[in-house]
Amino acid sequence: MGRWAVAVRTGHTVLSWGLTLVLFLNQTELRQQEAQGELFRPLLFVLLVLCSVLLYFAVSLMDPGYVGPETAPHAQAGTSEERKAMVPQKHPTIYLHRCGYCMLKQPLRARHCRSCKRCVRRYDHHCPWIENCVGERNHPVFVAYLALQLVVLVWALRLAWSGIRFDQPWGAWLRHTGLLFAAFVLLAVFTAVVALLLASHLYLVSCDTTTWEFMSPHRIFYLRHRSGSPFDRGLARNLGRFFCGCEAVSWEMLYTPEDSEPV
Structure with a gap:
């Protein structure tokens, strides 16, 4: 495993759990439910994030179908x-x-x-995001990863929006909400990219063609x-x-x- 591959996979893991931590540290619905002792949704969200990270490593580390x-x-x-x-x-x-x-x-x-x-x-x-090829063996896992990642991102996007308040002075808003708003923008970009990727791959799979062939x-x-x-x-x-x-x-x-x- 090359250094660049290690850096990319480490970056994905840190980003996934870093954004999750931001959602828990700010006054989002997730934080409020945790404070009220309603732990089902917070635990479910953490479990989905964990599953998405595990699927990411599965698709990035497995043999994509190398020709022997x-x-x-x-x-x-x-x-x-x-x-x-x-x-x-x-x-x-x-x-x-x-x-x-x-x-x-x-x-x-x-x-x-x-x-x-x-x-x-x-x-x-x-x-380049998984630092691996997508081929015959790991393509189904890749599509499953995109689907689960989209679910996590849409939920995280809604949670981030629930914690953003616009009724504060600019300075106070920047101190208390600036990081959460930055996370919201980042999540919005990731959501759009993953949604487009998932839609395109489902279309290609439906007519049995590949990105390279298309x-x-x-x-x-x-x-x-x-x-x-x-x-x-x-x-x-x-x-x-x-x-x-x-x-x-x-x-x-x-x-x-x-x-x-x-x-």
Whole structure:
């Protein structure tokens, strides 16, 4: 683990608990409930913050789906009825190219990450906030983390607003409420960013495409001259395969090229 990764993850942890501490130290609804002995909501909020931090470390430390030397084009193909229905009876040979950086043969939808210096299966993007790639293995955890983080941020935003008072002189207001107002602004920015990220990833998952495929279809051979993802099997199947799949998918078996040939 590099020093920068340690610094980023430490910064996330300190920021999460620092903002939580600000909400408890000021006259927010959380502080008032704690003072009145109503501990259910304060404890629930702390538990949600803890879960979001744990999910953050899970998605940032786990293997995103690194390509290993043993990976073969049709290795780990499923045998379920659903997958058999999706595999065409006759499909042309998929010519997989060898990565110019790590010299491994890349499965379909894999890409080399220059930050991680590894090829990642079903590469989505490299996230600097978690200092890890988002790929086939940790993408569902990443979406779950965004959803839980959004819940925590919206609740924290409401709590911060409940403690802001505008009926004081400027000097007194700055001393008593300035830090809480700064936390409110920061929470508002984070809420907007996380909401946009979650909405975009849910949309991409619903049509079984990735951020890399969505942003650069002209650079990917299996997306050229296509209007959509060749792996899209409908909303229900896409969501089921994404959130409930427990093994790597052989995308070569699900790829049905039309007129264009890989180059």
